[in-house]
Amino acid sequence: MREPGRIRGISFFTPRGATMRSEVRVVTLVLAGWLTAIVGLQVVIYLLEVNYSELLLSEMTFFNLPIHFWLTGQFLPLWFIILCVLFNIWMDRHAGRNLDSTLRFRVRAGGEDE
Amino acid sequence: MDVASVQLVPLAVVAGMFALLIASGLRSGGRQASEYGFSGGYAGRLGIGAAIASNWMSAASFLGLAGMFYLKGYYAMAFVIGWTGGYVLLLVLMATQIRRFGKYTAPDFVGFRYGSELARTLAALISIAITIIYSVAQFRGIALLVSWLFGISYVPAVVVGASLVVSFVVISGALGMARNQKLQYFVLITAFILPLMLLTRKLGYFWILPQFGYGAAIGELQQQFGFAWSEPFATVSPFTWLALCFTLMFGTAGLPHVLSRFYMVPGIRDARWGVVWGLFFIALIYWSAPAYGVLARLFEARAGIPFNGSDPMAADMVVLTAAGTGGLPLWVVGLLAAGGLSAAFSTVAGLMITGSASFSYDIYPRLIRPQASETDKMYAAKGFFLLLAAVVMVLTLKPWGMIAEIAALAFALAGNTIFPVFLLGIWWSRANAAGAICGMLTGVAITSAPFVLGGSLPWLAKLMPATSSAFVGAPVVILVMMAVSLATAPPDEETVRFLVRDVHDCTEE
Numbered sequence: 001m002r003e004p005g006r007i008r009g010i011s012f013f014t015p016r017g018a019t020m021r022s023e024v025r026v027v028t029l030v031l032a033g034w035l036t037a038i039v040g041l042q043v044v045i046y047l048l049e050v051n052y053s054e055l056l057l058s059e060m061t062f063f064n065l066p067i068h069f070w071l072t073g074q075f076l077p078l079w080f081i082i083l084c085v086l087f088n089i090w091m092d093r094h095a096g097r098n099l100d101s102t103l104r105f106r107v108r109a110g111g112e113d114e
Numbered sequence: 115m116d117v118a119s120v121q122l123v124p125l126a127v128v129a130g131m132f133a134l135l136i137a138s139g140l141r142s143g144g145r146q147a148s149e150y151g152f153s154g155g156y157a158g159r160l161g162i163g164a165a166i167a168s169n170w171m172s173a174a175s176f177l178g179l180a181g182m183f184y185l186k187g188y189y190a191m192a193f194v195i196g197w198t199g200g201y202v203l204l205l206v207l208m209a210t211q212i213r214r215f216g217k218y219t220a221p222d223f224v225g226f227r228y229g230s231e232l233a234r235t236l237a238a239l240i241s242i243a244i245t246i247i248y249s250v251a252q253f254r255g256i257a258l259l260v261s262w263l264f265g266i267s268y269v270p271a272v273v274v275g276a277s278l279v280v281s282f283v284v285i286s287g288a289l290g291m292a293r294n295q296k297l298q299y300f301v302l303i304t305a306f307i308l309p310l311m312l313l314t315r316k317l318g319y320f321w322i323l324p325q326f327g328y329g330a331a332i333g334e335l336q337q338q339f340g341f342a343w344s345e346p347f348a349t350v351s352p353f354t355w356l357a358l359c360f361t362l363m364f365g366t367a368g369l370p371h372v373l374s375r376f377y378m379v380p381g382i383r384d385a386r387w388g389v390v391w392g393l394f395f396i397a398l399i400y401w402s403a404p405a406y407g408v409l410a411r412l413f414e415a416r417a418g419i420p421f422n423g424s425d426p427m428a429a430d431m432v433v434l435t436a437a438g439t440g441g442l443p444l445w446v447v448g449l450l451a452a453g454g455l456s457a458a459f460s461t462v463a464g465l466m467i468t469g470s471a472s473f474s475y476d477i478y479p480r481l482i483r484p485q486a487s488e489t490d491k492m493y494a495a496k497g498f499f500l501l502l503a504a505v506v507m508v509l510t511l512k513p514w515g516m517i518a519e520i521a522a523l524a525f526a527l528a529g530n531t532i533f534p535v536f537l538l539g540i541w542w543s544r545a546n547a548a549g550a551i552c553g554m555l556t557g558v559a560i561t562s563a564p565f566v567l568g569g570s571l572p573w574l575a576k577l578m579p580a581t582s583s584a585f586v587g588a589p590v591v592i593l594v595m596m597a598v599s600l601a602t603a604p605p606d607e608e609t610v611r612f613l614v615r616d617v618h619d620c621t622e623e
Binding site for chain 1: 188191194195198199201202203205206207210319320325326327328329330332333336345346347348352355356359383386387389390393394397400401404541542543544604607610611613614618619620
């Protein structure tokens, strides 16, 4: 039980307020995309290596590179950049919406005062 | 590579590059910081990104990564992913919030968030340990380059390299020089990519984007010389690969000199977009580095030189070897040497100055001399800088691994200590000082366990290799922090209120 008058704490799993809740939601989505890409790709590459002829990985090429070199060395860093860009666009819009609502609130509050 | 003669042309190129950077630093010393990328707007964010990338690029990126590819092939991809993927963690979990804390160093943050002098001192000691390990990797790179440039053997090259670093810092300080990081990044990236374009062009590959062009060399190595690049997990297990990768990511989000970039940017949006640009600039290097390792092997194979997998020093120099054996003019090889030296010098100078400041600000007045005046602190910082240089120099004489491996140990320590303390400090208001202290101590124990117990407990060395311990270690530290925090008194009301209202922008419901 929280002591009366004591401020309620926060955590990643128990966010509070609309701002933090939506921020946690988008952070979770980005982290899910990040983790799935890293682990998922290595699992796929490992399964290809174990279950098929080793020649498969060298024969499958993209832009001259063996597919596992391209996927891990080139695509993943690019994917990280894409994730960061999406996160920033969302945060910018989100910050804009918050600012709008704050301003509306202030104008309304000002009107009531008058 | 000839180690017995002085390389006059490369030496001239090195001198030229340092003269350019020093002249630019002297010009920028008198200007306002806002002119150099800390102002808002598009250009400002690009500048912040260049500063982040220039701050990041060290001997490990410039020399060490290619060496790892040369020796270990696909395993080295874990470094590429670890050193880029960590920025996603940093951006989504920390960049904005750290900026809102408004503290200037990692110990400052820990001291403020956890309200504990002990936690702050511990964070300062750990930051200094990270500085020392990371600097050893840089000193090794400097010594190898000095050895090649002056035609001297490794041990005297370490001493000459250390003297050059100390002189560089003293002269920079005396002249009031500021680093023009935008210029430095663009000089470094040019010095890294231009020789690669020339090499791939010479080979008749797709040279406009050598990051793709080198794929033809992998095919040639496989078909004509029997190098098996098609079995990525033949020598290492997926667990080992992922352990290294995640350790480097946690470490990236916990390295004090990386985190400190976010305290200095003017706005939260700038901090966030600066990370994206920084990541792009860093990725440019990591898209290119594997090519040097692959091309070095190809040139050796074509020349009939047998692959030498047991010489880590030669592997750390493959960037220069590839350019040399590829028949590029000496000035181009010099450009690579100059880029490597410049990256290592700026990193080591920044790290050691931060380490000395941490000693004089966080440890000296608190543990050694409580009544220290500002002058005393300044002398303590200077004395500690020299001591730090001497310690790093001695450790570099007998390094235990390659440049990238030594750097990875610093990442493991940061990932096991600073990263969990920052993560829970930002995202869990119940985390308290006792939890942070126990967590950091556990992190130190986990990082040193492979060295202390690895011999007698082989399973431990497999579960937590020295360079990859944070994959298992960081979650353990987080659990320890949570258990201890829950078992002890919660943090004070003011701290929770600051975290809830100012850091996470939560209004009362």
